[in-house]
Amino acid sequence: MTPPRRWRLSALIALVTTALIVTTLALAFWVFNTQLMASLEHANGDRVENLAQAIALRKDVGLALKGPAPVPVATGQPTSELQRTIDRLRATLDVDFIVVMTPASLRLTHPNRARIGHHFIGGDEVGALTRGESYVSYAKGTLGISLRGFSPVMDAQGNVIGAVSVGVTMSKLSPLLDRNRWELLATLGAIGALGAVIAVWFSRTVKRQLLNMEPRDIAHLVQEREAMLDAMQDGVLAIDSTGRVRRINPAGRRLLERLERAPLAAGDLLETRFPELSMLADNHLEGAHQTVQLDDTTLLATFSPILWKQERQGGLITFRDKNDVHVLAEELTGVRRYAEALRASTHEFKNKIHVIQGLVHLKDLPALERYVKEIMEHRVTPSNTLGGQVQEPALAGFLLGKQSEARERAITLDLQVSARIGAQSHSRTVHDLVSILGNVLDNAFEALAETQAPQVCLLMDREGESLSIQVQDNGPGIDPAIADRLFERGVSGKGAHRGLGLSLVKERLDTAGGDIAVYSTPGEGTLIEMMYPYWSDDDVDEQ
Helix, strand or coil: CCCCCCCCHHHHHHHHHHHHHHHHHHHHHHHHHHHHHHHHHHHHHHHHHHHHHHHHCCHHHHHHHHCCCCCCCCCCCCCCHHHHHHHHHHHHHCCCEEEEECCCCEECCCCCHHHCCCECCCCCCHHHHHCCCCEEEEEEECCEEEEEEEEEEECCCCCEEEEEEEEEEHHHHHHHHHHHHHHHHHHHHHHHHHHHHHHHHHHHHHHHHCCCCCHHHHHHHHHHHHHHHHHCCCEEEEEECCCEEEEECHHHHHHHHCCCCCCCCCCCEHHHHCHHHHHHHHCCCECCCEEEEECCEEEEEEEEEEEECCEEEEEEEEEEEHHHHHHHHHHHHHHHHHHHHHHHHHHHHHHHHHHHHHHHHHCCHHHHHHHHHHHHHHHHHHHHHHHHHECCHHHHHHHHHHHHHHHHCCCEEEEEECCCECCCCCHHHHHHHHHHHHHHHHHHHHHCCCCCCCEEEEEEEEECCEEEEEEEECCCCCCCCCHHHCCCCCCCCCCCCCCCHHHHHHHHHHHHCCEEEEEEECCCEEEEEEEEECCCHHHHHHC
């Protein structure tokens, strides 16, 4: 079955607009035609009435009416002087008939001489003959339907002695009406054609304004955009060119509702409610991440303008809690560090397997026995120590991986755990510790790149409800020029695009309520001491 055809928006607008124009023009034609006919009848009615009044005042008309009663004109009888005068007037005045009649309605004059002496036909002459009135009538006579003007003829004493009727037939008015009607039709046709052109132009203009999309496409697009905004985890705030809120998605509403401020609604002026966010649009930093402090919440926000023909029609502000961004970044960093630790362990394990395989192939059993003992003394003992003291699996695995990495780098990593570190059910704490230890140990390993007999000592101990961490290396130490700005982003003695590790460590410790101190002597090494709040699951069970 063929699906029903859908009208395109431009064609539909043009069709509807043209239909409205045609209907309007048809109604206008009917109104104008009616008014034209009424105007013509009124103008000609006034004319024939005025002519009848003028002829009724003529002396020859009054004298003729005072004479003997008219009789039917016989064939061959000469035309009376009054009839000849009236015929000349009729031709001059361009009317169809001028009839002079007696009080008995007998005609003294008529365009058809055979009608003279006969009664006037129509019955509308009574008002002029009996009441002495002048008026206009519309009736059917011997010449057809006509518009008649009547006027009484008075004697010196004011008595009605007859009447005059002047008329034009409708057949005479029809050509004039038709001529005016065709002129009206031509004018309305021109207006209609112009209206059709305007309708097509208007429909195309509307289509361009709607980006050449059909209503169904616009509806689908709006639904898709709404679904996308509702599904986003970032807050999205749309404002118009005046800075008033147009829309805010659910994630943004939830984030702003954490603040001790009235809820933000559509139509609110953003500058008066959240001036901190309004400043993003004024800074003209399009697409750049900016930190915005709202009460005790720090947001990471960006502003993107909405442009139409190079003119700003508003903008979109996207924002997210900076702590959530940090947590996500640290989780990704932790995963990366787990992957690096596993890679180092796997690489070391493969190397040892290759050695064992070679000794087996050579059948050198004494050498194989010595090598396995060395592995046991070098690796198994520390692993048992970690397994007994560090009971958080993710942290223990990470530390084992760092031991393998240190061996690959030919660095001696002395790992000492003075107190049992219980398992942790909060993944954020584990990710924080992995990020903190990973950044500090990576810095230490990189600092020992050109040091003879490089050594790193990692000491972990529980002090009350905190985990004490000390990392010491025998590297070149920290450059005194940057010692005071060590925790600032981008500050590093290792070149450009560095200086993020310790700043992240500082931020994580500050957020958790921990502390960090750095002691360094040029040429002798660096000591970093950290305190991180740590409650294991065993601690909770004992309370």
